[in-house]
Amino acid sequence: MAFLTFKGGVHPYDGKELSKEKPVKEFLPGKELVYPLSQHIGAPAQPVVKKGDKVLAGQKIAEMGGFVSAPIHATVSGIVKDLKKVRNNVGAMVDAIIVENDENYEMVEFYPVKSLEELSKEEIIARIKEGGVVGMGGAGFPTHVKLSPKEPEKIEYVLVNGAECEPYLTSDYRRMLEQPEWIIGGLKCILKLFDYAKGCICIEDNKPDCIAKLTEMVKEEPRIEVCTLKTKYPQGAERCLIAAVSGREINSSMLPADAGCVVDNIDTVCAVYRAVMFGEPVMDRIVTVTGDAVADPCNFKVRLGSSFADLLEAAGGLKQPAEKMISGGPMMGFAMFDYHVPVVKTSSAMLCMSKDEVSANEPSACINCGRCVTACPARLIPSRLATYSEHGQEDLFVKYHGMECVECGCCSYTCPAKRPLTQSVRSMRKTVLANRKKPK
Template sequence: MITKIRTFRKGGIHPSENKISANKPIDTSNIPSLVVIPLSQHIGKPAIPVVNKGDIVKTGTLLAKADGLISANIHSSVSGTVLKIDEVMTISGFKHPAVYIEVDGDIWEDDIDTTDTLIKDCNLSSDEIKDKILEKGIVGMGGATFPLHVKLSPPPNSEAKYLLINAVECEPYLTCDHALMLEKSEEILVGTSILMKALNVEKAMIGIEANKPDAIKKLGKLSDNYKNIDIVPLKVRYPQGGEKQLVEACIGRQIPSGALPISVGAVVVNVATVFASYEAIQKNKPLIERVITVTGKHVEKPCNIRTRLGVPIGQLIEQAGGLPENTKKIIAGGPMMGKAISNIDMRATKGLSGLLIIPTLEAQRNEMKNCIRCGKCVNICCMGLTPYFLMNVSEFSDWDKAESAHITDCVECGSCSFVCPANRPILDYIRLGKNNVMKAKKARNN
């Protein structure tokens, strides 16, 4: 069923969408001769390797086991020989342990179903589903990379009533989720039903922004065959894909300061994560590949590419036509919340949704001027904060004032910097302040 269009109430902006890779079929990347698979592709502790130099692995072989509750298993995306376990620079900007694999063919583990046959029925119990999600290394693929098995196990005294599927994709340029919804619609609905069973909830909503009418129409038609799954069209409004904004738009409840969606009975899962969950449960397939958007105004062939994890980013860019001569910056993710990367030898990981290639003129920052107290950043803040004030106190390292002004509620959407007529790097300073306040709070609790 398709509901009426909805949105959140406070703040928000509408930057140019630039969905130039929309409606293009998903391409598939080639497998290189060497893949490097980081053991930290999730929030929490890096996984602990269970292979050694010289080991022969298949596509889907377990490489490293989760270290504790907030961690995730890592599997091989290729078949071949383990060359070494060493560090690699990741998109985070830090070095992490990784498994280097020399590729030899593409031989899959025998228990993985590699066909495209749709499997609807799932006879597993709630606990068995969660165990399989843990086993197959499924994490949030919208960017946060939070281990899904933890999210599917609400803490004591909390009850999940709604499963919300985040298919908003409100970041400009990115279209990988849109492409996935068009090509894997029914698998997504089956995956949604499976996660509903894991959570023991009777209601699911798939939130999609109204600039994807084809996905809304297709999923809406198919959802009539699935019990209690609503397709919720959402007004095009950034940052609609933020968890707190999506929860408010879909079920009309506001998440309290410092709380999680489960506090209002909601669990939010990205649509790509739902598809990965379908493959894990119904196909016994670990999370070893994902769809990534490679795009930019000067890119020769903007596209959505299904790629194995551990493939160098440079290979994906070459598939999109290569780096334009006037390239100044490459962003991992979207332009609002993504991060600039330093080289194209970094590897595709579970949380990488896009590569945005920006030309020189668009990458330059304009000269920062004094704040004119226009209030634009306050008016558009979806969290009801005072961004100019948070920047000021962070600039002067006044962490007590930053904390009392609820700096940790900032969702880092970047809307404040986007609208600032004085070109002030508001979000940069808020991130600095937020990080220091969180460190101070953690020290107090230890």
């Protein structure tokens, strides 16, 4: 049987056996919840509460700060303790709202609907917007903006990204097994926005149980099908997924909508379902705590604002010292500056590794083997782009399509010289983008 795939990619050790068989456990947070106002791409949310205010779980505590933005809601009941700057999971200082948890978990009243048919397209978008739904696979793009393309009649594919190709992560896997009806329900909500679109639930072939379960559940759904993908990293990257399923390609100057596609992560689609059908804002998500240094790798249902430190303790703590802690997976995640930081909408995992294999490798000169070229899903020449970056040659970097890099890490992973190719290219990409924003 031929599985859908893309050109390039690598096959790293996936580490999923550590947590894939662990059902999702409810995690109750500690006494203090921290809500950064920047949990999405776009303008930070603006506080609508002040110090001393009483709040309930589900209450909006920060409103949208612009067109591309998203509101933030309390996830516990309690008192607003402070509004101040805190450090996030990558070490940056950001504005945040601090809520002291009263542990009563009183909720605001939500307003469910009896059926999807009673909602108009505009009402669906409004409920997604009010619910603060963003891309929960890591990007954090506000979902109400993504689902409002200029020409909705040209959308032909709604792709639900269940590839979960990032090593060690199993949160989407557990969601597909434990709450598949939420995925199908959320996809139906999105399909109502696009009259001519087909819904595709895209799953790698290393998850046959998920494929079988969802295939059975959608067999009577004429607009929905399950697409089996070849297990290969980065199969879940937006461009790779679009190419694999639709055969279409996009570049850095295009949006998926330009190719007639909308792509949403599993958790995002579930959040859409809860917002549209039950009026529930984004208050929790599944987070995988894993790695060879973790005593008891687990999948937790976590209220946003909870501390990663408390999550690690709930997973039994460290059974041996961890040389590296990562927010997300080892390929595209970010090394954590400190693990006493809050879980946010885009937090998918905490990975604790006993050995920092990256810093242990001393890079040497490029041997011109071409492995990075073979692995690159964007069909670039990463070794050349990294050299341009190291020498500050911005014009050559742009000329040879450096801005098309998706920063997946395949080149660094496959490089026998252990050159930090992805990091070099990422650095130059940031420089180019910053220079483009400067007034001329």
